[in-house]
Amino acid sequence: MNLLSIGASYRTADVAVLERLTIPEPDVAALLQRLLAQPYVGEAVVVSTCNRVEIYAAVSGFHGGLGDICNVLSDHSGIPAADLAAHLYVHYGEAAVRHSFRVSSGLDSMVVGEAQILGQLRDAYHVATEVDSAGRLLHELMQQTLRVGKRAHAETGIDKAGQSVVTAALDVAADHLGGDLTGRPALVIGAGAMGSLSVATLTRTGVGPLRITNRSLERADRLAEAYGATAFPIDELVQALGEVDIVVSATASTEPVLTRERLTAALAARTSTDPLVVLDLAVPRDVAPGAADLPGLVVVDIDSLATSRRALPAAAETAAVEQIVAGEVDNFLGWLRGAEIAPTVAALRTRADEVVSAEMRKLISRRPEFTEEQRGDVSRTLHRVVQQLLHSPTVRVRQLAAEPGGDQYAALLRELFDLDVPLATQADAVPEIGGKA
16 A cells, blocks of 8 residues: 545635535545445545645555546535546655644644644554554554654744644734724634634734624533623624624535625624624535625635745745655655565564474374374474564565665565565556646
């Protein structure tokens, strides 16, 4: 099995495409099962966030695995595979490991260094574990990915400014509201992970008074109590919209929450001369298509943030994280090479046991007078001799296999001892897909 990661993000697709690709949390388990049903996919983890959808998989062949995963994504999104290819990036083998580590470190995020992706990766791994779609390879990859992300944030200043998609969006909002958001009345729609992050960030920024609504009022109440905000039922949304300057909408709704009708009514009720700034951080979008052109309304969505690239950390900080990632990729590849030689070493020991057993049968047929005790003594002695002879070479070959180019040692063992070790189908060549391979 080899590692393959396929995905689309704000780098390769606009919000319209990401909206169709995004996988609601309740549907992730079913999608994982569909992936495992494909002939070339042996393991899978699905990551779906507001600005990326990625599949990490262990596949038995590059081309077959690529086709299987693209077909599942195409069926899920309703986007023809040929059209979808233009929006996908593909990483295979070492490149898949590097991409995973860069994602967890915040290097591939819209706002470089944001730490929220670590929780999203952890949740994705948890679901895959519950569904049993992660085998030995993806268990190791995801555990190391989370560890590398934590290390990057702990050892560098990549996130020292508390950067997140929310802080970047607030920077854009400040441009439309005179540069200072302190004391501005605000509203958060949604009490999930992104909504909670939004409330925490708004509170830290000095925005307020702050109101929260959610489909489940109980959940909004808990979040409001934790931050000294006020919760209200979502059927009072229009009135609340008319009383605030900033709205952060981050729900998991599959339909627009802020319809043109709701926004029109809210704008008509406003007395402020400042625009109503809506930060739409949801995928699919919470603001209805065509509503952004309403007079007095400013909508900042994921596409807007992708072009703004606010609050990037210093080059020295990203360089430090890149160095950590490079070293950890080498470590993971060393583990991988060691894991790949394990079946060959096991086959060699099995061959040795078979030879000992065959020779014991010959000996017993020639010396039938041996007692059971004598036969046992001879058999144990032969096995000990063979195991001692194999011990040092097998330990050393594991060490050599963990070094760059170590895959040649497994091949040499198979050739020298004529070992029959089933191998996963190897990719012949990795072609580009949509120019993003």
